[in-house]
Amino acid sequence: MKQNSSRLMPRKSIILAAGAALSMLSLVAHPDVADARAGGGMSMGSRGSRTYSAPAPSQTAPFGATPFQRTMTPRQQAPGYGMQAPYGAGMAMARPRHPFMSGFMGGLIGAGLFGMVFGHGMFSSGMGGGGFLGLLIQLALIFFLVRWAIRRFSNRGGGTGGSVASPFGATGPAAPQQGGSRNVGVAITAADYQAFQQALINIQTAWSQQNVDAMRHMATPEMVSYFNSQLTELASRGARNVVSNLRFERGDLVESWRENGADYATVAMQYSMIDITTDMTGRVIEGDPSNRTTVTELWTFVRSAGLGTWLLSAIQQTPRR
Structure with a gap:
């Protein structure tokens, strides 16, 4: 009897280890459960001709952004590709050689x-x-x-080698300090910064309400398709993500430019929130309803040149250090 029990112990250990491995595998297969806010902790969308170019570092996002994991912009058809610093170039390429x-x-x-x-x-x-x-x-x-x-x-170069950080706060965005930066090609006003900050709040609210129709007035069709796909995937698992008490912490302008009759602006934004995922009964299955989560992302907005409403065209994550 003792021999049989001793033989069963390794089997129990193997079963427990296999169960733990399967649990970890489920997290790897579905990383958006841990990062279930709008965007799912992924880099997605398009930045026009700069889709495959690394955004310049800024005060809010000093390490830049991760490459896109989902985009509808074909690499070979991106006009002007290669004119900007490619991903992986690092901080050393932020300033051109003299x-x-x-x-x-x-x-x-x-x-x-x-x-x-x-x-x-x-x-x-x-x-x-x-x-x-x-x-x-x-x-x-x-x-x-x-x-x-x-x-x-x-x-002697007059400070034209890198991007100009233009922080904007929750109580009143500051006017952009362009300073001749090559990365600032379109004037971004205080009203624009306020629009970016409000878009952050509105999109996260519509996401929590699973209101895809509202998102169509805030984001490009490409981004809306990604949001819809993520919400559908969550629902298929009987889960729902809720973002509440969102608070904008700080942000700055990374770059702005005009191409093909459209204005683009990429801004780094750091914000905190209560980010939880529940099942259909409301039971919390991921996240902590009593602790805030702080994230830093780069959001790119697009509008008709000089007028119109800014629409979200891309969300990029920052490298985790």
């Missing part, structure tokens, strides 16, 4: 390597750089000289 600095740095490094190969170093006449200590001194001098030159020439 042509003079590229040649200057190449000359310094080339001269140093040439001297090292022939054993007399870059400054052999005055320092005797043939030894290891001389090599370290030379490399340190090159480093500080190049860093000084980069700062000098970057300051």
Whole structure:
């Protein structure tokens, strides 16, 4: 009897482990249960010709955004594709290289390597750089000289290399500080910022009410189709997501531009909310009704050039650090 019971113990352990694995698998297969707000924690939609270009970093979203997981914009048909920094380029590509600095740095490094190969170093006449200590001194001098030159020439550029952060608050959006940024091609007013913030609230409210018809007046047909698909998938599992007590925390303009008779604006927005998922009886199956969830997303809006209502055309998630 003892032998039989000892043989059953490993089997019980295997069954328990398999059950735990299946539970984890269900979460992986349905990640939108954990991120069930409008957008489902995914990057989806279109940004016109910049769909496959990485948005510039901003104060609210310093690490940019993740690439689109769902989009109707074909890669090969995106006009102007490749003109912006591609995904994965990192923070180093946010500022273009100065042509003079590229040649200057190449000359310094080339001269140093040439001297090292022939054993007399870059400054052999005055320092005797043939030894290891001389090599370290030379490399340190090159480093500080190049860093000084980069700062000098970057300051002359007038600050046109990166995006301009224009924070807007819940009580009154600030006017955009364009400052000659190449990423700001369309003037975004305080009324526009207020419209973006109100759209965030209205879309999340319509999502919680499962009101797809209301979303058609707030988002592009592409985004409405994604929202409808997500709501249908939740309903098929007997679940419903409810977002309440939404509070806008902060945000800034990432970039704005005009193309093909339409204005685009991408804004980074950080907001908090009560985000829960319930079954059809109202029992909470995911989330905490007593704790707020804070997220940062990039929302892109589109309208007819210079007029009309801003419509949501894309939601992008920020990389999780």
